[in-house]
Amino acid sequence: MTTTDLTARTELVADPNSGPAPGVTGRQPTPGIEEFCAEAAALLGPDGVLRDPAAREKASCDWAHMSPILAAKLPAGHAEAVLRPTAHEQIPGLLALAHQHRITLTPRGKGTGNYGQAIPLHDGAVLDLTGCGRVLEAGDGWIRAEAGAKMSDLEAHARTLGQELWMFPSTFGTTLGGFLSGGSGGTGSLVHKTNSDGFVQELTVTPCTADATPFTVQDADALPYIHAYGTTGIITTATVRLQRARTWTGLFAAFTDWTSATAALDALVHLEPAPRLASLDEAGLVRVYPPDPALAPTALNLRAIIEEEAADQARAIVRSYGGEVLDVRPAPDGPALISSLSFNHPTYHLMKAEEGWFHLEIRGDVLLGDTTEIKQVFPDTLLHLEGMRSGTVGMLMARYQGEQSVYDGITALEALGVGVHSPHNWYVDRRLDLVRETARTADPLRLLNPGKIPAPSQETP
Numbered sequence: 001m002t003t004t005d006l007t008a009r010t011e012l013v014a015d016p017n018s019g020p021a022p023g024v025t026g027r028q029p030t031p032g033i034e035e036f037c038a039e040a041a042a043l044l045g046p047d048g049v050l051r052d053p054a055a056r057e058k059a060s061c062d063w064a065h066m067s068p069i070l071a072a073k074l075p076a077g078h079a080e081a082v083l084r085p086t087a088h089e090q091i092p093g094l095l096a097l098a099h100q101h102r103i104t105l106t107p108r109g110k111g112t113g114n115y116g117q118a119i120p121l122h123d124g125a126v127l128d129l130t131g132c133g134r135v136l137e138a139g140d141g142w143i144r145a146e147a148g149a150k151m152s153d154l155e156a157h158a159r160t161l162g163q164e165l166w167m168f169p170s171t172f173g174t175t176l177g178g179f180l181s182g183g184s185g186g187t188g189s190l191v192h193k194t195n196s197d198g199f200v201q202e203l204t205v206t207p208c209t210a211d212a213t214p215f216t217v218q219d220a221d222a223l224p225y226i227h228a229y230g231t232t233g234i235i236t237t238a239t240v241r242l243q244r245a246r247t248w249t250g251l252f253a254a255f256t257d258w259t260s261a262t263a264a265l266d267a268l269v270h271l272e273p274a275p276r277l278a279s280l281d282e283a284g285l286v287r288v289y290p291p292d293p294a295l296a297p298t299a300l301n302l303r304a305i306i307e308e309e310a311a312d313q314a315r316a317i318v319r320s321y322g323g324e325v326l327d328v329r330p331a332p333d334g335p336a337l338i339s340s341l342s343f344n345h346p347t348y349h350l351m352k353a354e355e356g357w358f359h360l361e362i363r364g365d366v367l368l369g370d371t372t373e374i375k376q377v378f379p380d381t382l383l384h385l386e387g388m389r390s391g392t393v394g395m396l397m398a399r400y401q402g403e404q405s406v407y408d409g410i411t412a413l414e415a416l417g418v419g420v421h422s423p424h425n426w427y428v429d430r431r432l433d434l435v436r437e438t439a440r441t442a443d444p445l446r447l448l449n450p451g452k453i454p455a456p457s458q459e460t461p
């Protein structure tokens with residue numbers, strides 16, 4: 001690696017909009033990479049294979065730098081080449097080529113994953129799918145697109161048909177394939193739960209085998225490919241579920257005490273017609289958000305995307321729990337602002353404003369009650385909640401005091417009844433047995449995103 005490469009990587013660490021800098025590999029080029037790139041260029045054209053340092057650096061990072069533990073520990077990985085197909089039909093040829101030359105291949109959407117999922121730990125080629133971005137077709141209740149299509153394009157297309165996505169993440173510009181392979185849920189999950197809960201109708205998947213023949217899977221058979229970080233095959237197209245489009249509006253409210261605010265959150269979650277999103281956060285988070293008259297930086301803030309026809313009911317709920325309605329702002333601005341402050345975006349705003357924080361993904365209705373003990377586990381704890389009909393989830397942010405204190409704190413939180421998912425781990429950690437079994441046939445040479453399926457001894461308890 002050259003000095004230029006090192007500089008670029010250092011700059012990427014300093015920029016919260018870019019990825020982590022886990023170090024440099026110091027590895028030798030992968031044997032066969034030159035022949036592989038030459039043959040890939042014959043398939044994609046010369047612009048389809050990028051070898052310049054800037055493109056390789058960009059393709060070697062994601063948002064794992066939000067974790068101080070990952071930023072310090074994540075093994076180095078550096079793309080030796082970036083492949084940019086422009087149509088899903090080109091993908092099987094590339095996978096057959098990777099198999100033939102034994103080149104590792106890490107798929108990539110927009111690179112907004114939090115756990116280092118898109119970092120090519122074993123170097124090799126990165127398969128950038130953002131050029132495969134066509135929305136292919138849609139019908140009543142479904143939409144089919146190439147894996148690199150933006151979730152925002154899917155929602156916009158669905159809206160022209162009087163429909164909308166069941167869900168989309170707060171990183172609205174991310175790709176369909178990246179959301180299914182690396183994400184979990186978002187706006188819409190209040191009712192529809194996660195992207196593993198029926199959102200996917202059909203996937204076309206390309207395995208990394210000698211002939212790399214794509215196959216389709218439907219409904220529950222799609223589970224081995226969801227949140228599997230591309231280790232079980234490359235999703236080339238996906239069909240996901242739509243619902244009738246609603247007229248949404250954004251409700252913004254302020255509260256002075258946690259018990260009233262969480263009671264109002266819970267009541268909004270169970271409102272009929274159902275909201276699309278309902279979030280609550282503490283003043284310590286709101287103070288770092290971009291200022292807006294609908295946000296109160298010294299209060300607990302409750303926000304919900306509700307159907308316009310339910311606005312009066314929602315206002316009444318807020319008032320009945322002693323809150324103040326700050327604004328009811330129609331679409332697109334109100335709902336867009338609320339989505340943009342959901343899930344991991346509060347963490348992003350906090351870390352952008354100040355150094356020294358870490359976060360945990362938390363869940364459990366215990367978060368709706370007295371959180372005094374929960375907030376004593378880590379120093380300066382701040383809570384952000386997402387109301388779900390399947391149970392409350394959220395983010396806990398606190399001052400970082402070292403890796404071991406995070407693990408000790410997780411144990412203490414669990415003892416208080418808080419479910420914790422650690423974002424400080426780059427391994428696939430859902431349906432692991434299914435993923436391992438599927439990868440055995442879909443990727444017999446273990447070329448797809450290697451290093452992300454843990455050996456049994458590396459599994460987190």
Ligand SMILES: Cc1cc2nc3c(=O)[nH]c(=O)nc-3n(C[C@H](O)[C@H](O)[C@H](O)COP(=O)(O)OP(=O)(O)OC[C@H]3O[C@@H](n4cnc5c(N)ncnc54)[C@H](O)[C@@H]3O)c2cc1C
Pocket residue numbers: 062063106107108109110111112113114117118129147148168169170171174175176177178179180181182183184185186187228229230231233234235236342343344345348449
């Ligand atoms: C500030 C912030 C907020 C976030 N909010 C949310 C949220 O609300 N909800 C949520 O679920 N997540 C959230 N995330 C995480 C991230 O946005 C999601 O994982 C996202 O949807 C990933 O999409 P992407 O296109 O960026 O994929 P990438 O990060 O590029 O890829 C994600 C994973 O999928 C693999 N992959 C990509 N494309 C394919 C494919 N076609 N086939 C097989 N594997 C593939 C990659 O190798 C990688 O392992 C957030 C992240 C940040 C930084």
